[in-house]
Amino acid sequence: MQDVKDTTGTQSSHKPASGQQEQTPGPQKPPAPNPGPARQQAVPYGIVGQGLKEVTRRVPLDEPPPLPENAKLKSIGKPVTRLDAVEKVTGKARYTFDVQLPGMLWAKWVASPLPHARIKSVDTSAAERAPGVRAVHVLERLLSTAKLRDPKAEQSQRYPTIRYAGQPIAAVAADTPRAAEAAAKLIRVEYEPLPHVTEIEAAMKENAPRVFPGPTEQPATAGGGGAPPGLPQKGNVRGPDTKPRGMGPRGDVEQGFRESDVIIEAEFRTQVQTHVPMEPHGLVADWRDEGLTLYASTQYVGSVRDEAAENFDLPKNKVRVICDFTGGGFGAKYGIGNYGLLAIHLSRKARLPVRMMLDRREEHVSGGNRPNSIQRLKLGAKRDGSLTALQLQAHGSGGVAGGAGVGFAHSTLYACPNVRVEQYDVFTNAGPCAAFRAPGQVQGIFSLEQAIDELAERIGMDPLALRSKIDVSGTDDSLARAQERRIGAERFGWNKRRPAGSDKGPIKRGIGFAQSQWLYLVHLNTACEVRVSGDGSVEAFSSTQDIGTGTRTVLAQVVAEEFGLRPEDIGARVGDSRYPMGPASGGSRVTSSLTPAARNAAYRCARELANRLARVLEANAEDIAFADGKVVVKGQASKTLPFREAVKKAGFEEISQRAERRDDYEGFAASMRDMGISKHGIGGVQFAEVAVDTETGIVKVERVVAVHDCGRPINPKLTESQIYGGVIQGVSYALYEERHLDSASGLQLNANVDQYKIVGSREVPQIEVHLLEQLGGQSSTDARGVAEPANVATAAAVANAFYNATGKRIRTLPMTPANVLAALRA
Template sequence: MEDELPRRREKFPFGLAHLGLDEVEREIPADEPPPLAPNAELTQIGKDIRRWDARNKVTGAALYTVDVHLPGMLHAAVLRSPLPHARIRSLDLSPAAALPGVHAVLTVVEPPADGASMVLRYVGQPVAALAADTPALAEAALRLIRVEYEPLPFVVDLDGARRADAPIVYPDSEWQKSPSAGLPAAASDLPITGNIRGPESKGSRGDIGAGFAAAEIVVDGTYDTQVQTHCCLEPHAIVAAWHEDGLDVWMSTQFTAGVRAQLARHFQLPLSRVRVRAEAVGGGFGSKSQIGVYGRTAVALSRLAKAPVRLVHRRDEEQMDSGNRSSSEQHLRIGARRDGTLTAISLHSYGSAGIAFGAGVGNMVTALYRCPHVESRQYDVFTHAGPACAMRGPGNTQGAFALEQGIDELAEKLAMDPLALRDVIDPSPVRREERRMGAESIGWTRCQPPGADQGPVKRGMGMAQSLWSANVQTNAACELRLWRDGRVEVLSSVQDIGTGVGTVLAQVVAEELGLQPEDIQVRIGDTEFPSGPPSYGSRTTASITPPARTAAWQIKEALFRSVASAWQVDPQRLTVQDGWIHLRDAPQQRISWQEATATLRTDRISAVAGRSDDYAGFRSRSGDAAMALNDLGGVQFAEVAVDTETGVIRVERVVAVQDCGRPINPLQIESQVQGGVLMGVSYALLEERILDIHTGWMLNPNLVDYKLTGAWDTPQIEVILLENYQGFSATDAYGIAEPANIATAAAIANAVYNAIGVRMRSLPMTPAKVLHALGAVSGGPH
């Protein structure tokens, strides 16, 4: 057990670097390195280092899953349901199987255990799949499959699904087979009535009635957020090769080790016989976290055909059936005393993850602000639509849109500045400093009363806050290999989905070994290497950089022993810097890195290190997942211009003040924050899955009709990073992807209110909604 290993006490830097650092003492495992100095004293960590895979990506040399071509490889195609709800009366695969060049055909939809007819529950649900010599032949063969559907009543909208006479998505207990979206409100023991499941009440506390009775000011409102789809540039893709020795898979995935475990379990194979590779991944915001139906289908086809099989989603399949951010309807009520102290928060939310469950709106209302009486009742509503899945800040992104507008509305009623109110109710000293820095940068003192601008184009300013847990994957490891010729390799199955984890691994190892990042060969994205963490939940850097540094430190200590033996000195007298090993007290006595490694007794030495617990312990843990004691926060400010004649909102500037513990590569972190802001702008103003309530079909399943933020919509983005040292791990680094996205839409909504004096409580904030809101306020059409 970890707590039975030898330990020692060390003093770590503690606090916000720009305000001056203190020290904190921690007890750490004896086989882990001493504390790192602050970034200002380091040579590689905390510096803007070029991405390790930049050259391969810009030259086209990077190998994505769609670039994998194996000898004898077949191409898969999937037959999908044209109906949102139907019973399959008959399914004949034989005409397709008889077509020359078709090597495997199978049924994808699972029959009920009682032998009843198979039921389909959304347009695009996989029915059958096949593998053929060419993509064109596979598509032609699909048209030969004969299916008799019995159409059934369906409902695809939230309001309709809650009606007493609504078509039921899951009769009896069949809902228990529904996929979990991996989101809040996904507890397994919630009651279900009709299509409504819940409520999930996690975080509720106190007496809500007493809380509102004590309130002197109350605000309430209803907020709606839409379904946002995953739009990864690289679609979901897999190449599966079943063979006598096991299974090889190349996959665009956010979790190679997790996919390996799921495949081994599903196909009853030992972990050692499943290999998963993801050399380059073209984006993933949560939808590529699991093996999925499409992944299991490709493997099953490969096993049946006895040949490698390639399955790649078309863009319409990607939009309809690769997951999405669930919708929400939030009824929020907040009570406070006149000094700003909160007395009660009540949230009743309804959301749909389609046929999945987990449409909650996170823990913003229960965890962000200090309040003694909190009621959180979050309901899932099943509809005949494709299942949702985790998506960048799942739940909290929707929750922030409502809560942060409600807090601003409360501030207005209290005649308080929104920042001053948050100073009263927000217990986080880090966010307090972030508010101060962001306000200074954006010029918050310029903020005018709502609607004060004259003329048709009105400008406004707003802000909002984010909250996300500092997540850690304890099943995360790195191997460090040092060769006699001086070559250094860092190996882990962790995958780089574009966030730059390979770069930070090279920086951490180079810092410890006194080398340059380009001296480190990064080998990741392959389950032949030690298991790496997933690239989701803002946990990757926090999970993989500590073991990488620990392994590098252990290798360095071994090298020091080898050199010390040759020099006949104490290894503790040695140090390494800029590629030279020398004596601390006699730096003129030195040898180069290559000369030092030549003293090794064997051609290669290696060290494998795993992620230890945070030095101060975890707040909670479940299996391989744990939550650190600190949260990941952030404060964002937005400036907007609203054309009251056209209804067009233009976000002109965003200031994002974020913290993620110790920043390893500030340039990459800024890129992450910019991406989160752009996704938030897109969510706030443009993106929306539109389903035809009469057919269940998605009307915009492409990147022409489904609108995304483009170059014209991109605001000026200023990123301010805090160095927030806590002394929790060997690197003290944590994630930033989710917090960078959570607050953006809420900040924009508050800025729009400041510009026009009208609350926008529904996403996306389209020109039509703006004009409608303005018309409603003025008492007539605008």
């Protein structure tokens, strides 16, 4: 292999998506590399099967040697079945919904039926006297919404202003669910109704009712969230943000359009999508003299602990958070939420555990949502496909929360010298938005990838060939997409693509394509502890939660590789804030953050174990290795012992090593708070085949081929599962999901699981997944995430397939019969 010099600082950087949650200040100067002794190490780099080379990285001395490709490993890279599979399918797995504690009370909250009002009074006396009631609490502060920049802009009052129908006001805790529900109905709230607005375009008008009486801010919390600080606000419109994620305008857009031969200009609209996890948001609070214990359905144990400590003025060591299993989370399950705030208050008052789980209506209204968008996109290009200018103006509403951007793809996915992006928040009297699996990027890719396809049509170029010309950043994610386009086209049969609208009958079929782009994120405050007990048992500890992605299994595989054991031999302990702090399950960052720390800790522990065994085996520690469940001495087969037997002979009680996630070997493009943004990225491509009934307007996605990269796949089976889920969720977003609010009352009309349509088993297409194993020489595992890009391109690919089938562009989501028939008539 050729030895290539370290390329630190030479790669193009990728910036995070503008959009709800994950909002951060612009890029800061990357920190200096981790201090401490290091060596120049040759590591494998490139796409496995496409010709690996070696690059030189600065690797800390106490880290293990680089891993070869997965085919040469025993545990990592193998399709290991989930270690908790039996617990889940037999019902033994304990979710927060299942937690039952001695003396536990049941809580029910009272929510506003009005979309905008001042609370004049709250009378809880009847509820307090109701049978079985142990505690009542009225909220005096509200989480998850934007706040006035100047609180004096609003009339002083005791209780938070009501800004959306369904906003929680108070809650009761009682001995039974029925008693709690009955008592909640006895709470009397006197309102002063205020004018309201629920639709984005109505809210943008100068004379629209004001959701907030002045400019707002929404700083990030322990669970993420927020919007860029200091932006101007006029009425309900806040912005523009012209530097989404620090990517400011470049070049001269007007000159770029003057130089163009072709201009594509269109308006795209996407809808509000609400979170519908199998397990709704919820928390069980147990306030005792010795501290507060919280059982939470969460995506980040750390943010639950931190927000509870902050809001109740407790030291962090007095708050314990337990999350054995989480029944789904797509970005909204951070922090304690208003439901948790109420549960903790009630538990403190009653001195008993209190369970607060949202019902389905509450989940839809208050559990978070993906904002809608109105995107006006203008694209200029030469006849050869070279982009000359791109201009985007996007408005989105996250209800009473900020952060409704449409991602960063317009600024970063394709080479274009002149770019101007303006993104605006529009406040409405509706429930707050939250992160939702690639926040902003799904909406943005829907518009961008359709515009690129339309450009290809106008200049007579194949859509894949056009992307090969303009997707040329030179980073490893753009190189991966080039291979993915080739592989996907072969697997899908792209060469059989026909001109748009070729079918003559009412059922028209077509195929389409779109690209995904996301960030390789690292949660910096990540640690893992590995222990070997005297009986030969091995355990790994991290507070990170497993939200269904298989984190336990991945953790066990990485540790097992270092000890030559099977993953099922490793005790993978997660979901407890008393363990070393692990990463948040958001932004596709768990695997990239946790696995290097786990491998480094396991390596150190294994080397310490080798030192202990050297005396027993009368060998040098450097010659002791672990393989196939045995301890072996290189070149001395007679000294081989089973792992457990060898450990017992060493005669110790326990050895333990802890390691933290360090910076990438090349450093980061930017670091902010507890997150590092790699100079590299992740992505993929998706091909879709659809059938459109032009008489009824029904669209059926029949087949999807998804080709994705995620660095080194630690467990291909689980990686493929993530991509299946992303495709299915993307189809659901493209065709079905949409929140409907009654503009007169502000109430959601489909806050349930029968009228809020999501994809069902009969509507799931045939899905074919292919993975690229790509080594980037960034950490001791080279692993990255895949959850976001698996979802990003689906709706755009379906929309491009719709055009190929019908010859008509559909620029409004979801693709309901009404929207489809309107597009066909256009």
